[in-house]
Amino acid sequence: MPAAGFTHTRIAPPRKIIMHVGPTNSGKTHHALRALAAAKRGCYAGPLRLLAHEIFMRLNNGQIVPLGVDPGPVKPDPSSLIEGADMADGPVVSKDGDKRFARPCNLITGEERIAVAEDAPLSSCTVxxxxxxxxxxxxxxxxxxxxxxxERGGAWANAVLGITAHEMHLCGEEAAVPLVQGLLKHTGDEIIVNRYERLTxxxxxxxxxxxxxxxxxxxDCVVAFSRSNIFKTKNEIERLTGLKCALVYGGLPAEVRNEQAKLFNDPKSGYDVIVGSDAIGMGLNLKIKRVIFSSVHKSDGKREVLLGAPQIKQIAGRAGRYGLHGTGDGGVATTLHPGDLPILAKALALSPEPIRFAHIRANEDSYKRVQSALPYLATFSTMVEAIKYVAKMDPWYRIEDAAQTVLATREIETIVKKSSLSRDEMFLLQDAPVVWRHELAVKTLTQYLRMYQKDIYVDVRKAVEQVGLLDKLNKVLRLADEKDEKKVELAEVKIAVMALWELETLHKxxxxxxxxxxxxxxxxxxxxxxxxxxxxxxxAIWWTLQQVSRQGITVADLTVKHNRHPSKSAPQSRGRSKEGKFGRDRDQTSDDHRLPFHSKSKVSRVVF
Known part of the structure; x- marks a missing residue:
C-alpha cells in the first residue's frame, strides 16, 4: 500500500480532509485559500508556477482575506488568476492589500526560490x-x-498521501472524490466533501x-489546437473584423501568457479577442463571454483524436467568469463548424465520470530491486523501462507513464556515452524539464552536459551561443530596442518573427x-x-507577438521548418500546462530525484 510508505504521516494524528469540488467558475478554491491565510503554518501546492507566484504575492501583501475575519467593504481584484477571487459573499482576493492580513510566505518552485523569511509560516509552491x-x-x-x-499524477499522490497537516483542503473536479476516498480508506483520515455549483x-x-x-x-475566445492554426486564426479574425487578438498557447513563457491575458482583460488595451490553445483551461482567469471551438479534435502526435468531455468542459467553462460581466450574466460556448456543435453539447451535458486510478512513481526501493535483477551492463534506460513490466499495483493505482522517462534516459545516454556520470546524476537529469522532441533543445542540453563533464562549471551564455540561440535573441532585441520604428524595415521584422519558435525554445x-x-x-x-x-x-517574445498584429504579418510569414528530433513523435516534454510532464505550460516541474540503491537480491515483481 503506497500510503503505508509515508510513515511520518501515518503515525501522526488522522487528518481532516476537506474536498472542495465543482466545475470551472464555481469558486471552489475560495474557502480553502481563506483557511490558509488564517493558518499558523500552512502551504499551497498547485499545478502552475504562475498560480504559486500569485498566491505568494497575495499572502505577503495581505490581499487574501483570512477565514473568520470580516474585513468590511473590500474591492475585488479582477486581474487575479485565482478562481473565486471575486465571490459575492466577500472576495478572497482584494485589490488593495490590508497590512493586518499580511502573512510572510515563501515561494518554492522547480526553478525559483524566494524566501521572505527563513522561518516564514506559509509557503506557496508547485505540487x-x-x-x-x-x-x-x-x-x-x-x-x-x-x-x-x-505523467505528473505521482506528485499529487505524494501530496495526498504524505502531507502532514491537521487540515488538508483538496480543490478540483467532482470526478476525483471516489478516488480520494479509496486512496485514504485505511488511513483513518476524516473526509468531508463540499460541492459547489457554477456561479454563472x-x-x-x-x-x-x-x-x-x-x-x-x-x-470572444477562439480555441485552436496547433501553433500554426492559432496564428492562422488570429490573422483571419484581424483581417475580417478589425479586432486585435491576444494570444495564449503552451509554447509561450508563462510570464508572456499572463501579460497577453492582461491585454485581453483590459478594455482599454485594444485587444478585444483572445485566441489560444487548451492552455486557457487552467491558470488564467479571463474576461471571456463566449468560447468558440475551432475544432473538437486535436492531434495526439500521431493522429487527430476527439477531445475528452472533461477537457471540453474545462475549456468551455472559462466563458462567463463570475463578476466580470455582471453577476447575472453567463457564458456561451459554441463551435466554428456546424458538425462539431452536437459533440460540444453532448460533452457539456455529461455527468462527471469518476477517475479510476491515481498515477504514482516507482520509489527508490523498487528501482533498487529492478536494477539488481538486470545484467550488470544493462543500460539505465533499460532499468527505467523494465519497471512497468514487473510492477504489481494496488487496484487504486497505476504507475506513471515511462515513455518520456525512457526517451530522456536514452537521449542522455547518447549524449554522455560511456562517461563518468553516476546513477544519481542520471536519475536527476532524466527529470530535467527538457523538450526532448526538439532537436535544438537537445543540442543545448548537450552543450550543458559536455561542459559539466569536461569543466564541471557550465557557462550558460556560452552554451546558448554555441547552438546559435544567443545570436537569434540579440538580433530581435536590437530591433525591439530601436526607438525610431521607421528605421526598422518590414523584412527585418519578418525575419525576427520567424525566430519566434527559437526564442520559445531558448526560454525553455x-x-x-x-x-x-x-x-x-x-x-x-x-x-x-x-x-x-x-x-x-x-x-523579445513579447515584442515579436506585437509585431504580428502591428505589421499585419500572415501565417505564411510565420511558417518555418522547425527541426524535430528524428523519430520523435511523442509528447513535447517530460511532463501541459498543457503539453507531458513538463510540457503543460512549463510552469509544471518535477522534483522527484529517484536516487537508485544497489542490492544483491533478485526480483520478479515489484510491489507498491
Missing part, C-alpha cells in the same frame, strides 16, 4: 515541491483531479459560427538551467546570468 515532511496546520492542494495525469450559467449556443470567423465579437532551455542550478549549484552556477537571459527572452 512537486510540497513540503511532505513539515508538520502543518493547513495545506491546500489544487486541481486534485491531476491524480489521474499519467453556461449555455451552448443554438447555432455554430457556420465555418466563418467574420462574426467574432469583443470578449534557460528554465532547464535554472532548474539544474538548484540541484547542481556548483556546476550550474550562473543563476543570475540565466535569469537575465530569461527576462530578455520574454521581452
Amino acid at each position: 512537486e515541491m510540497a513540503p511532505i515532511l513539515t508538520p502543518l496546520d493547513v495545506a491546500v492542494v489544487d486541481e486534485i483531479q491531476m491524480l489521474a495525469d499519467p 450559467p453556461l449555455q451552448v449556443a443554438k447555432t455554430s459560427m457556420n465555418g466563418s470567423l467574420q462574426n467574432v465579437e469583443k470578449g 532551455t534557460l528554465c532547464v538551467y535554472l532548474w539544474l542550478s538548484f540541484r547542481l549549484p556548483i556546476a550550474f552556477h550562473d543563476y543570475d546570468a540565466a535569469l537575465v537571459l530569461k527576462a530578455s527572452t520574454e521581452r
Whole structure:
C-alpha cells in the first residue's frame, strides 16, 4: 500500500480532509485559500508556477482575506488568476492589500526560490515541491483531479498521501472524490466533501459560427489546437473584423501568457479577442463571454483524436467568469463548424465520470530491486523501462507513464556515452524539464552536459551561443530596442518573427538551467546570468507577438521548418500546462530525484 510508505504521516494524528469540488467558475478554491491565510503554518501546492507566484504575492501583501475575519467593504481584484477571487459573499482576493492580513510566505518552485523569511509560516509552491515532511496546520492542494495525469499524477499522490497537516483542503473536479476516498480508506483520515455549483450559467449556443470567423465579437475566445492554426486564426479574425487578438498557447513563457491575458482583460488595451490553445483551461482567469471551438479534435502526435468531455468542459467553462460581466450574466460556448456543435453539447451535458486510478512513481526501493535483477551492463534506460513490466499495483493505482522517462534516459545516454556520470546524476537529469522532441533543445542540453563533464562549471551564455540561440535573441532585441520604428524595415521584422519558435525554445532551455542550478549549484552556477537571459527572452517574445498584429504579418510569414528530433513523435516534454510532464505550460516541474540503491537480491515483481 503506497500510503503505508509515508510513515511520518501515518503515525501522526488522522487528518481532516476537506474536498472542495465543482466545475470551472464555481469558486471552489475560495474557502480553502481563506483557511490558509488564517493558518499558523500552512502551504499551497498547485499545478502552475504562475498560480504559486500569485498566491505568494497575495499572502505577503495581505490581499487574501483570512477565514473568520470580516474585513468590511473590500474591492475585488479582477486581474487575479485565482478562481473565486471575486465571490459575492466577500472576495478572497482584494485589490488593495490590508497590512493586518499580511502573512510572510515563501515561494518554492522547480526553478525559483524566494524566501521572505527563513522561518516564514506559509509557503506557496508547485505540487512537486510540497513540503511532505513539515508538520502543518493547513495545506491546500489544487486541481486534485491531476491524480489521474499519467505523467505528473505521482506528485499529487505524494501530496495526498504524505502531507502532514491537521487540515488538508483538496480543490478540483467532482470526478476525483471516489478516488480520494479509496486512496485514504485505511488511513483513518476524516473526509468531508463540499460541492459547489457554477456561479454563472453556461449555455451552448443554438447555432455554430457556420465555418466563418467574420462574426467574432469583443470578449470572444477562439480555441485552436496547433501553433500554426492559432496564428492562422488570429490573422483571419484581424483581417475580417478589425479586432486585435491576444494570444495564449503552451509554447509561450508563462510570464508572456499572463501579460497577453492582461491585454485581453483590459478594455482599454485594444485587444478585444483572445485566441489560444487548451492552455486557457487552467491558470488564467479571463474576461471571456463566449468560447468558440475551432475544432473538437486535436492531434495526439500521431493522429487527430476527439477531445475528452472533461477537457471540453474545462475549456468551455472559462466563458462567463463570475463578476466580470455582471453577476447575472453567463457564458456561451459554441463551435466554428456546424458538425462539431452536437459533440460540444453532448460533452457539456455529461455527468462527471469518476477517475479510476491515481498515477504514482516507482520509489527508490523498487528501482533498487529492478536494477539488481538486470545484467550488470544493462543500460539505465533499460532499468527505467523494465519497471512497468514487473510492477504489481494496488487496484487504486497505476504507475506513471515511462515513455518520456525512457526517451530522456536514452537521449542522455547518447549524449554522455560511456562517461563518468553516476546513477544519481542520471536519475536527476532524466527529470530535467527538457523538450526532448526538439532537436535544438537537445543540442543545448548537450552543450550543458559536455561542459559539466569536461569543466564541471557550465557557462550558460556560452552554451546558448554555441547552438546559435544567443545570436537569434540579440538580433530581435536590437530591433525591439530601436526607438525610431521607421528605421526598422518590414523584412527585418519578418525575419525576427520567424525566430519566434527559437526564442520559445531558448526560454525553455534557460528554465532547464535554472532548474539544474538548484540541484547542481556548483556546476550550474550562473543563476543570475540565466535569469537575465530569461527576462530578455520574454521581452523579445513579447515584442515579436506585437509585431504580428502591428505589421499585419500572415501565417505564411510565420511558417518555418522547425527541426524535430528524428523519430520523435511523442509528447513535447517530460511532463501541459498543457503539453507531458513538463510540457503543460512549463510552469509544471518535477522534483522527484529517484536516487537508485544497489542490492544483491533478485526480483520478479515489484510491489507498491
